Amino acid sequence: MILTRRDFGKLALAGVPSLAGLSSIALAQTAAKPNRSYINGVQFGLQPFCYHDLAMNRENRPILIQRLVQNGLGMVELHAVWYEPNFVGPGVSAEEAREKLRNWRLNPPAGYFGGIKKEFDDNGITICTVYVNISDSYTDAEIDATFEGAKALGAKGIVGSYGLAVAHRLSAFPGKHGMYASLHNHDNLSDPDAFSNEASIVKGLAYSPDFTATLDVRHFTAGNGDCLGFLERHHERVSAVHLGDRRKNNGRSTPFGEGDAPIIEILRLIRDNQWPITALLEFEHGTLRPAVDEVQLMFDYCKRALA
């Protein structure tokens, strides 16, 4: 059964008592309410790595929120470093800092995540996912704590740049928390552990029904992948796209519309099929403009595509 965001809204309004039997992916998508950056059938958000002049840390979070509001964006994929403390510093070894971070994750201050969620809520911004690069250094308890923290922030899932091996280990976790874990591709076609092409993503998705794909359009294009074909075949397992432009054959990143990524077609595909796939703007191309201005240009490009 394919349920759209609108279908879920109707179900909720009709007082359906239980959604038992649906995967955590479907459950998670029920609460994806349209907000200020829901444009003509597509929910937009931002991967805030875009603000490349802004160091990603807790101290800069108010500026991040201010910029998101300025850009008219109501959804964000929040990297964990925007809320986790950084214990690296003079006289602290990398091992010590890692252990302190682990302890912090297992024992966060009471109400900590709720307070951060409120910062975003008060500004009309939903945290759709938390971006965290889970690795072999994570203990099971730490992975559980990461999901719980993300859930307390209002996120429906986590996403990160891990490979097949880590994904295999991760497969048991998201369902326990009623969340999903999303697989994010790069374009490293030479690493058999990497998510890069359709086959590797499909292989990873098979590890768990609670896995989704976050299709990075830029990297997929650079790896000569067929974004439209992938979405057509696997849209039910895709929770988001990282929307940016790049050229084929491991080509460079470009401003929107100057590369080979079918950005306009992707957006119309999502719109016309009413797929609950969040379009997260992300750019790595160079610009002389302030990042806020460049994000606005990208967002405006997308709005025109859907006008």
Next chain:
Amino acid sequence: MSHRQDLYLLFCGLILGAGSATAQAPARPGYDINYIGPPMADPVMQHSKETYVLFGCSYCHGLYLVARGEATDLMHSRLVGSDENGNVIGPLLRRGIPQTAKLSPMPQFSDLSDQQIADLVRWIHYGRQQGRYQEVMEAKDAGPGHAAAGKAYFEQKCSSCHATAGLSSIAKKYDAAALKAQILKPQALEAAPSWKVERLHDTKTTAARQRHGALLENYSAGDVANLMAYLESLK
């Protein structure tokens, strides 16, 4: 704040400070002065810097070569240090590095013109020279230099242009900090290149500038300490 962020802010501060002192006109609209910095006095270098930003190099490698994420550290890369006028960097830019253990391979920039490649290379070497100068000048752990090692370095890297006799008085002329600065960036080579016809073929100065730039990009703090000890021994 991380060590890397500290370094980044330090370089930004230094270079922005230097830029402020020599800035040309106010930045134009649509120019992110907070990120790119005030326009530099040298328009050629400013254009190179903007080219480096426009093609996205700064996104991964950092505007002042303080790498972000998993990108190669251009400030300390041996490959960059071995480049002469783009003979190594240029071909690498054109083909990229598709086979890599990293998540994101280095993209290929096969569509750039020779001029654009030259601009990128110019900024990379400039940024590296500025950064390495700062690192070596501020190095605290180089320890006392060894004259014998300095002599060996001099004979290998410097003696093809410099005679020992000509340098015998240099250690008398400068104090330690000034001597170190002279080794890294000889004042005589700091003047802007001229495009007057009669200067176009001044290959000696051009070659000296390039040679010292290449040395600056590859000196270790120990090399410089040893050279200083050797020059001191010639007093």
